Amino acid sequence: MPIPLQVVKCYKYIDSQQKQFIEELRELVKIPNVSSSSEARKYVDSAIKWLQARLVRTGFSVELKNTDNKVLPELLSISQTNIPPVILATLGNDRRKKTLLYYCHLDVFKVQSDKWGADPFVLREEKNGKLYGRGTAKMKGPLLCFLHAVDTYQALEINLPINIKIICGQVSLLKSMNECKSLGLADMLQSLRTGFLTNIDCMLMTDGQWTGITYPCILYACRGVCYFNLSIEGLTEDLNSGEYGGVVQEPLQDLIYIVNHLVDKSGTLVIPGLDKDMVQVTPDEEKIYSQLKLNIQEYKKDSGIRKLSHDTSLSQSLMHAWRYPSFNLHYVNTLPPCDCPVNLKIPKTAQARFSIRYEVENLCDIPNKIWVLVYTSLDFYTIILMQLYAYLKRIVPDQTPKKVCRLICDHLNKVLKLRNSPNRARLRMEDSLRPWIADHRHWSYEAAKNASKQVYKDPANLVREGNAYPALLEFQQIMPKTNILLLPLVSGDANINKDEECITLRCYMEGTKLIANYFYNLSIC
Known part of the structure; x- marks a missing residue:
């Protein structure tokens, strides 16, 4: 033309x-x-x-x-x-x-x-x-x-x-x-x-x-995104590791255990049911990926990435970056924060922030803010939805915000049950974008x-x-x-x-x- x-x-x-x-x-x-x-x-x-x-x-x-x-x-x-x-x-x-x-x-x-x-x-x-x-x-x-x-x-x-x-x-x-x-x-x-x-x-x-x-x-x-803050509490104060190491269930160890059970060795989310409503790749979309004028080596160089998690083809790598559910761990810290060169104390509280990016079919909106508390003890597990601020119609047919949160909470409860920890875990959804x-x-x-x-x-x-x-x-x-x-x-x-x-x-x-x-x-x- x-x-x-x-x-x-x-x-x-x-x-x-x-x-x-x-x-x-x-x-x-x-x-x-x-x-x-x-x-x-x-x-x-x-x-x-x-x-x-x-x-x-x-x-x-x-x-x-x-x-x-x-x-x-x-x-x-x-x-x-x-x-x-x-x-x-x-x-x-x-x-x-x-x-x-x-x-x-x-x-x-x-x-x-x-x-x-x-x-x-x-x-x-x-x-x-x-x-x-x-x-x-x-x-x-x-x-x-x-x-x-x-x-x-x-x-x-x-x-x-x-x-x-x-x-x-x-x-x-x-x-x-x-x-x-x-x-x-x-x-x-x-x-x-x-x-x-x-x-x-x-x-x-x-x-x-x-x-x-x-x-x-x-x-x-x-993709949409949900931001979560996870904290593990159990001790009334920081303890000296020389005196108490080996005799307490440490919050920071619990936190690392939980995070390690959110993804597999390749970084893929392992939360059951989370990908159930994901839109499947269509022939039209596959054609779009095949027509992209991008070089995988140039892509890695521009991004400063040595090796991609799914380093099979550019199309597959981009699908994992653009459309498939993904888990990102943004920080792990203790309370109070560790601010000295050598700290051998056992922290009373451990915290992490992570996000889950996703794409689901027919999504209209998700909650602005959801608080979820997961209380754990040797034999007692409950989920309490304390606050729900939502201006949404629905997420997908027959799926409510409570169900989305429950998928994550149910998985964490199973992980904590295996851990058999007396510590208390709190999960808070800070914000979300559809x-x-x-x-x-x-x-x-x-x-x-x-x-x-x-x-x-x-x-x-x-x-x-x-x-x-x-x-x-x-x-x-x-x-x-x-x-x-x-x-x-x-x-x-x-x-x-x-x-x-x-x-x-x-x-x-x-x-x-x-x-x-x-x-x-x-x-x-």
Whole structure:
């Protein structure tokens, strides 16, 4: 399919604006709007004002929507009790055109300046073709790609082929890193359901990154995840191992025993029933994996992995990373924490955090928070569900959150029974995110595939991810019939939310062309 003349004109204009595009990214990066920091709150407000003015200059009608402060828990300091407003912007209201909703966030993740080669809030260009600075890859760079694509049509006086709505919120007011929930977003979206969010034909997010550094990707599915804290208690105080070693059942030994019985020697989960409702691999999905333009050696090199757990083929390795249930152990500690070079005491309490990533069929939602206590003694085992916060409909047919937790608790009880320990185990589900999958045959995805092939000269890799995107799940809950496209614009070496975050100049400029082309393809799909 030949590239339309008006899109070719867009490409040429974008190339001519490279210097100006870089300078605007420099201007935006220098705003240190780390919204998880109360000291940086004024910069969060500055960034919002910057984007508001920028959208108005582009022709958008803009509204600042305040969120409900009731959703703020004890996560924020007293000096940061107000959640920044969300930006709502609209460009075009032609009923003959499709309307695209674009969601992004403007704030950035915290930095450790001493681990950067230079000031993280001063954009620096390196000879390796990369632009370094906090927010270059997530999300200031991709956001500017989107805005520059709109600018291009306007500068060339080409009629924008679609209507656009934008929601720009703050994501870093959160409890953990990239897998956590946007405060107040669910309530705000509910309030917009019958107003701003009406007449939306499709939705776009430019989050995520490519798998690898060479070929572009289109993301269509993510696994769900549950986070658990496990603690073993039994002693009233720490004991001297020289006096009591060998005569007490140690909590730390119990913890290690339990963790070792959650997975087999290859790291595969061994919790009975957990994979019962897992979606089976279809011929369509197998075809997608077979068409991936990735090299397993390059994949390991880019990831810094010596040997993959399932080092049989790239497809099998990626299935274990993207779709099969998996277990991750994040830390093991004692209470009080061991903070001296040599500690020979027997700790009274041992703790571990682990997560289970999964994909199940027809999943709508899972509990925000579940507490599960497993009390153990020589002859007594009970499970008490103490609290259940849920805003869900169901997990899968005939499966409740209680059943999901019971699978894990039943398994732990069996393990503890074999252990025959007098210690008490407590398992707490801290948080959870449900899986997500989109119809990659939808016309919005087809538009992205066509645009990507025309820009990069190769078909994009259609990929899944092991991570989840909380904001995406909130939109899916509010707009279940609306297709959501996740279109990463940065390569796999972007160091998102890490030290030395960057976007390649190629991704920055070609990403702008991709969005401009996507606008056109949306209009003809």
